[in-house]
Amino acid sequence: MKFYDCSTAPSPRRVRIFLAEKDVRIETVQVDLRNGEQFSDAYRKINPDCVVPALQLDDGCCITEVLPICQYLEAQYPEPRLLGESDKERAQILMWNVKAEQQGLLSAADAFRNRTKGFKDRATTGPVSYAQIPELAERGRSRLEQFFRRIDTQLAANEYLAGERYSIADITALVAADFGAWIKLDIPEDAVHTRRWYEQVSARPSASA
Amino acid sequence: MKFYDCSTAPSPRRVRIFLAEKDVRIETVQVDLRNGEQFSDAYRKINPDCVVPALQLDDGCCITEVLPICQYLEAQYPEPRLLGESDKERAQILMWNVKAEQQGLLSAADAFRNRTKGFKDRATTGPVSYAQIPELAERGRSRLEQFFRRIDTQLAANEYLAGERYSIADITALVAADFGAWIKLDIPEDAVHTRRWYEQVSARPSASA
Numbered sequence A, B: 001m002k003f004y005d006c007s008t009a010p011s012p013r014r015v016r017i018f019l020a021e022k023d024v025r026i027e028t029v030q031v032d033l034r035n036g037e038q039f040s041d042a043y044r045k046i047n048p049d050c051v052v053p054a055l056q057l058d059d060g061c062c063i064t065e066v067l068p069i070c071q072y073l074e075a076q077y078p079e080p081r082l083l084g085e086s087d088k089e090r091a092q093i094l095m096w097n098v099k100a101e102q103q104g105l106l107s108a109a110d111a112f113r114n115r116t117k118g119f120k121d122r123a124t125t126g127p128v129s130y131a132q133i134p135e136l137a138e139r140g141r142s143r144l145e146q147f148f149r150r151i152d153t154q155l156a157a158n159e160y161l162a163g164e165r166y167s168i169a170d171i172t173a174l175v176a177a178d179f180g181a182w183i184k185l186d187i188p189e190d191a192v193h194t195r196r197w198y199e200q201v202s203a204r205p206s207a208s209a
Helices: A010-023 A040-045 A066-076 A087-113 A132-157 A168-184 A192-202 B011-024 B041-046 B066-074 B087-113 B134-157 B168-182 B192-202
Strands: A002-007 A029-030 A054-057 A063-065 B001-005 B027-030 B052-057 B062-064
Touching: A002 A010, A010 A063, A010 A066, A010 A087, A010 A168, A040 A063, A063 A066, A063 B001, A066 B087, A087 A168, A087 B011, A087 B062, A087 B066, A132 A168, A132 A192, A132 B134, A168 B041, B001 B011, B011 B066, B011 B087, B011 B168, B052 B066, B062 B066, B066 B168, B087 B134, B087 B168, B134 B168, B134 B192, B168 B192
Parallel strands: A002 A029, B001 B027
Antiparallel strands: A002 A054, A054 A063, B001 B052, B052 B062
16 A cells, blocks of 8 residues: 655645554655645546545555545554444544534635635645635634534533544544644634643644654 | 434435435434524534434434434445445545535535525524625536536546445435536536436436435
8 A cells, every 4th residue: 555645734644643543654655735746647647636645555546535545544454443333433433523524624724725825826625726715714714713612512521522432533623723723723712621632632642643 | 213304405315315225214304494493402402513414313312414324324224335345445435425525515515505695694504604705606616517527537437436336426426416406507518427427326216315
């Protein structure tokens, strides 16, 4: 297997943390996003959507998008379980992962890409160029703050986002929170349980991945 | 189990089609989105994010978001497999489902909710009110059209989106295409393979769900 990564980007970091939690090392190729390597003919063959991460299997087949990559890795390296065990636990973990993606990570991406100078006309990932929409940057910022409050109630009653087990949902929410720092958005002071959780998941060795 | 649905809405339709393919009937409760029932105290207890679908298990636990609901249903009613069988097939189906969601369905939702009169200040789902952003409606429209061209290459070489088996990825893309009709966006004439696929999946009995 070969993992296409970019060590500075939030999305592939989710896979890096996932691998670190499982203590698995696989061959890794850095894709130079800063210099547009994701748009090269060579990388388009790996992923026509021109984003990292991608996982190339030994038969040449490429899996892209974080969740399917992690699902595949979980099947190869089951322990520790990051996608849950029972049907119900698996559903709850996936549910919180979806919420962390849609309310957290996508909000942070909207906020960052729609106002950062270097992303002019690169307001979305992918091969097509889209102009920035400043109002969407504002909306993204507000939605990310809303997300931190949304999970505060959940984290008041649970050690981790989906319950008593650290999971992929925590990885996604951690990456969203650290993405928030790029737009200088802290977890609100009054979201005390989210802050407690953030300290805790950031202290895990995997967080440096 | 109890399924919280709204018979006119695209997201729960994904679950309805999923159930129809498996020929499973479960107790269904209609949530009146038009009159704001999703914001009622009673429904907030089911899903604080105020969206359908939701699946309440017999122990009272609620699973929300389409993918975890479908994953749970697949575990209870395995046949026919809509999430794949081998690790590799499961990864490919999930990958195409993510793409259909992010490039197809979210684009259609952006296009629809950011310009439709009835959704003024309701430009996103959920409990918080956000103003419409007309430029985002335009971007969503363009991205949905782009998605139809993106999958055309894949559908030139495969009967279904993720390969030779009808899957959840086809359900998501079909719902995105029908959502496109709400904003009067047809599948482009030159995306002939996408049009062939659309005819085929629309002709399945489950499509009327």
